[in-house]
Amino acid sequence: MLELINVGKRVGRDDHMTDVSLQFERGSLNVLLGPTLAGKTTLMRLMAGLDKPTSGDIRMDGQSVLGLSVRNRNVAMVYQQFINDPGLTVYENIASPMRIAKVNRTELDKKVRQAARLLKLEPYFDRTPLQLSGGQQQRTAIARALVKSAELVLLDEPLANLDYKLREELRVELPRIFAETGAILVYATTEPQEALLLGGRTATLHEGRVTQFDDTIEIYNRPDDLRTAQTFSDPPFNLASVSLQAKQINFNNTSLGQITDNVSELPDGAYTAAVRPHHLSLQRTDQHTVELAAIVGTSEITGSETFIHVDVSGNKWVVLTHGVHRVEAGESIAIFLNPDSLYLFDAGDSLLRVPSYVTDGR
Amino acid sequence: MTTKTVNQKAWFLVLPVLLIVALNAIIPLMTVVNYSVQDTFSPGVFFFEGTKWYKEVLSSPRFHGALGRQFLFTAIILAIEIPLGVLVALAMPRKGPWVSVCLVLMALPLLIPWNVVGAMWNIFALPDIGLLGYGLNWLGFDYNYTQQPVSAWMTVVLMDVWHWTSLVVLLAYAGLSSIPDAYYQAAKIDGASAFAVFRYIQLPKMKRVLIIALLLRFMDSFMVYTEPFVLTGGGPGNSTTFLSIDLVKAAIGEFNLGIAAAMSILYFLMTLLVCWVFYTAMMRGEDS
Amino acid sequence: MSQIKLDQLAHSYYPDPATAEDFALKKMDYLWDDGGAYALLGPSGCGKTTLLNIISGLLVPSRGRILFDGEDVTAKSPEERNIAQVFQFPVIYDTMTVAQNLEFPLANRGVDRSEIRKRVDEMLDTLELSAKAGRRAQGLTADEKQKISLGRGLVRYDVNAILFDEPLTVIDPHMKWQLRTKLKELHQRFSHTMIYVTHDQTEALTFADKVVVMYEGEVVQIGTPEELFERPDHTFVGYFIGSPGMNILPCVVNGNNAVVAGHSIPLDTVYQPPRGARVELGVRPEFVRFAHAAENGVPVSIESIDNVGRHRIAKVRLAGNPMNVIVPEGEMLSSTDHQIVFDAQRCGIYVNDHRLDAAFAGQGKRYDY
Known part of the structure; x- marks a missing residue:
């Protein structure tokens, strides 16, 4: 188990x-x-040992690794x-960490072939990285990480530079x-959607702090x-300052x-309400009962979905x-909201209410 | 977010370089400084003279003459070689089989030993048998570099241009090659003239390499010795006696070690100063 | 602004192309409307950049002609075609200020000073760069530089078309969306003919009125974003547009039923695929659902379920064939006996990768491989 204990990193005054x-x-x-500059890379460099924390400890199975x-x-x-040695073939690129570790030849060959099979690189053994597509180059880098049989594998936005279709495929394969x-x-990753597709556990980062660490879907x-909530919402949560008065x-x-559930216990006052973009509707339904007037800004179409940016x-x-x-x-439209899908946060931005559709999630 | 690691160990890696620089630059330089403040009459006997040699050098008309010739020479060859080098680089093909041919042709003069360059031009320019000298006289020009200062200057300049323009060409060409095609396409689409392309795309992108070319050519020409020495020996009279030739005359010909050392130091400081002024002037506004 | 016609156009990088494989761009014949916003969408190597270079005049096609408003411009250079282009990496004149960059194309064309002033001021305002007009262009961010590249085209009111070659490649993700919005707004305002090359579906679908999907040197579909989503003409379109892409299942057609491994799936109409051809059923994950308790569906086994927040993606196998099924938020899945139901209206039959009704209708174009 890898433990980070009150780890801090100060550079100069920052x-x-x-x-x-x-x-x-x-x-x-x-x-x-977390978004760019939230501290993801800094944290990874600390875990890898490329940088030393200025406070706190990092332990592997209870032993501090700061001295290593x-x-x-x-x-x-x-x-x-995509970091590969442009002068070496794909095979040698994958084999390179084992060459450094002086792994014997039969073992090395076995492992290279095994990794190449998993990453579908077998047909390209004799090519050099420059003769490969971006996806294949990144697969080679991943295969190299794989044969190292490392205890800790750090992937720093590994798919960010790939076409989205390749990203879709590799994202499934990697874990x-x-x-x-x-x-x-x-x-x-910077993309909430990617975190959700990967599953596992997530730590959300903001300005060098971990804001929450839990099962991905739970966060x-x-x-x-x-x-x-905002870090973990793409497109962003829709926020509104609301007041609670006589429930x-x-x-x-x-x-x-x-709202009939736990809201009834909340005192009157000012709150922040948040609703996810997909819980708004362009049609009135049994649930979407509250009508709001909106003016359309622009719309974005991703293929199977449309994002409509509106001013409410x-x-x-x-x-x-x-x-x-x-x-x-510029068009004026009506959008419909299901009051039950509202999240409520207090003045200190702490979560007070989750929508009733949120079940256990696990 | 990347953070630079603070690691003092890196200094050890620089140590070998420091040692080499100390051995081949700083120690000899200090020896020269030592000579420049002393006088000697026989080997091993030295007297401290303070700034005497410096005062003498700075007030000597001979030094002023050599310095003036030196600046004139440098100014002339820079004024010719830099624009000519850029023009040749612009005219060279950017793609295809001729690229390597051109590059090899351009590199040729740079590969010839300097004294050979001097000797070549010495023969080439001889008025009785040299192709250039004979040719000019046949065309009706009164040309004789061993007797007329103007002919001698022309020959020295021509030789330097022939020898060193290639360096400017190669550097400028490297600068031009780094410009992505998209820039030329965009300029075409914007309706830019060939001059505008040069002025707003090629020149700015060549700026850095041209600064390097200018500095190299300045330093080299300011310290020019071998070729004019072999060609004219500083003559006729003192007409092509540049600083370095004068310096060698003082040190070896006349055995005025103190004078020569003081000249060397002044010479070195001037080169350094001019380079610094050039560099800061040209780099100004680069990052603002 | 003009209408663009590709007349029997084809291109090969080889001097003597013999087989179809030698062509980077296979024969195409299209008419693109004046003032339209088109996106050329496809994976790397599909020929979209080749086509763009032919339209811009950087490349002369090996076959066919290209016409702007009926005028043959095949042999004309980019500047003679009066087009503007925004490249993948921002091209700006480093030593000029932002305003001078925008003045440049006008000054080169001898537009008079007061007119230049007026247009540049207006463009600076449109691009939200007024505050930086006097700054040297060199120090700007990538998205600002890209806006300047675009602005240099827009200040010339009379350009025939504005071409974009993956213009958002070097732009930060959070800026991409803003720049895309800006582009859209500019198109609506100036109504130039715009052609936008990209491999990103969101960029293409958001920007364009008509998306030209390219695959292996061919245009496999030209359609509105709605059409590409609802009725992909080619299995590649189904795969490439949408996340996850369309499910493709090998099948046999029997009247108005598709039979997949012995299971009958009702279709909305009768199909008659040719004999011996490869026949597949295509249906998007959005148009398949798990059957209700009393409903009759096709049995599947569930391999995994990914919760992506707004819905879940069930990875299932139908008699060994992998499929994705979108499960709406809140829908409960029974623990055993999973059956799925297909939306007959949204199922397509594909013969050798081409949608059956589309493949043999229209221009009488036959696809044989």
């Missing part, structure tokens, strides 16, 4: 990492989720850029490939605070209705609908 405590089990898949150099740590890392090795897998369903939620003089009394919201919808910019 805190790059503050009080991070995490525990990663062997054979587990862990996601570091990178070479003695048994760590493999894959970067966003499966590494699961068999029993390594601790840590995967950094998605029950973010501790508004910050985490009624009011938003800009519109009643969002009475000054709030920038996004409506996510299935299929392809064309809505003209």
Whole structure:
């Protein structure tokens, strides 16, 4: 088990990492989720031993590894850029960590072939990285990390530079490939969707702090605070300042209705309501009963879904609908909200209420 | 987010270089400094003279003359070689089989030993048998570099241009090659003239290499010795006696070690100063 | 602004192309509307950049002609075609200020000073760069530089078309969406003919009125985003558009039923695929659902279920064939006996990868491989 205990990293006057405590089990898949500059790479460099924390401790199976150099740590890392030796063939690129470790020849060959089979690189053994597509180059880098049989595998946005179709395929394969090795897998990404597809456990990062660490779907369903909720929502959560009065939620003089569950225990006052883009609807349904007037900004079509950016009394919201919808910019439309799908946060941005559709999730 | 690792061990890696630089630059330089403040009459006997040699050198008309000739020479060859080098680089093909042919042709003059260059031009320019000298006279020009200062200057300049323009060409060509095709396409689409392409795309992208070319050519020409020495020996009269030739005359011909050493130090400081001024001036505004 | 016609166009990088494989671009014949926003979408190596270079005039096609508003421009250079282009990496004039960059194409064409001033000011305003007008272009961020590249095309009011070659490649993810929105807005305002090359479906579908999907040197479908999603003409379109892509199942057609490994799946109409051809059923994961308790469906085995938040993706096997099924949020799955139901309206029959009704209708184009 890898443990980070109150890890901090200060460079000059800047805190790059503050009080991070995490525990990663062997054979587990862990996601570091956060926007660019949230500290994902810094954290990975600390775990790899490329940088030393300025406070706290990092322990492997109870033993501090701070004194160990990178070479003695048994760590493999894959970067966003495709890093291979351009002068070596694919075979030699994959074999290189074992050549350094002086693994005997039959063992080496066996492992290279095994890794190449898993990553579908067998036909390209004799090519050099420059003769490969981006996806194949990244597979080669991943295969090299795989044959190292490292205890800790760090993947720093490994799919960010690939076409989305390749990304889809590799994203499914990666956890499966590494699961068999029993390594601790840590995967950094900026995309909430990717974290969800990977599953496992997630640590959400914001400005060098871990805001929550739990099962991925659990954080998605029950973010501790508004910050985490926003980190874990793409497109962003739709937020509204609301007031609670006599158990009624009011938003800009519109009643969002009475919510019957635990809201009834909340005192009157100001709260932040949040609703996920896909819980808004363009049609009134049995659940979507509250009508709000919106002005369309633009719409984005991803293929199977459409994101409609709207202005709802000054709030920038996004409506996510299935299929392809064309809505003209500037058009006034009605959107419908299911009051039951509201998250509520208090003045300190802590979570107070989750929608009733959120079941256990696990 | 990348953070630079603070690691003092790296300094050990620089140590060998420091040692080499110390051995081949700093120690000899200090020896020269030592000479420049002393006088000697016989080997091993030295007297401390302070700044006497420096005062003498700085007030000597001979030094002023050599310095003036030196600056004139450098100014002329820079004014010719830099634009000419850029023009040749622009005219060279960017793709195809001729690229390597051109590059080899361009590199040829750079591969010839310097004294051979001097000797070649010495013969080439002889007014009675040399192709250039004879040819010019046949065309009706009164040309004789061993007797007329103007002919001698022309020959020295021509020789330097022939010898060193290639360096500017190669550097400028490297700069040009680094410009992506998209820039040329965009310029075409914007309706830019060939001059505008040069002014707004090629020149800015060549700027860095041209600064290097300028510095190299400045330093080399400022210290030029071998070729004019072999060609004219500094003559006729003192007309092509540049600083370095004057320096050698003082040190070896006249055995004025103190004078020569003081000249060397002044010479070195001037080169350093001019290079620094050049560099800062040209790099100004680069990162603002 | 003009209409673009590709007339019997084909291109090969070889001097003497013999077989179909030698062609980077196989024969195409299309008419693109004046003022339309087109996206050329496909994976790397599909020929989209070749086609763009032919339209811009950087490449002369080996066969056929290209016409702008009826005028043959096949042999004309990019500047003679009066087009603008935005490249993958921002091209800016480093030593000029932002405003000078925008003035450049106008000054080169001898537009008079006051007119240049007016247009540049207006463009700076449109691109939200007014505050930086006097800054040297060199120090700007990638998205600002890319806006300048675009602006240099837009200040010329009369351009025939604006071409984009994967213009968002070097743009930060959070800026991509803003720039895309800006592009869309500019198209609506200036209504130039725009052609946008990309391998990213979101960029293509969001930007374009018509998406031209390319695969192995051929246009496999030109359609609105709706059409590409609802009725892919080719299995590649089904796979490439949508995440996850369309499910493809080998089948036999029997009247208005598709038979997959002995299981009958009702279709909305009768199909008659030719004999000996490879026949497949294509259906998007969105149009398959798990059967209700009393309903009759096709039995499947569930391999895994990924919860992606707004829905779950069930990876199932139908008699060994892998499929994805989208399970809406809140829908409970029974623990045993899984059956799925197909939406007959949204099922397509594909013969040798081409949609059956589309493959033999229209231009009478036959696909034989």
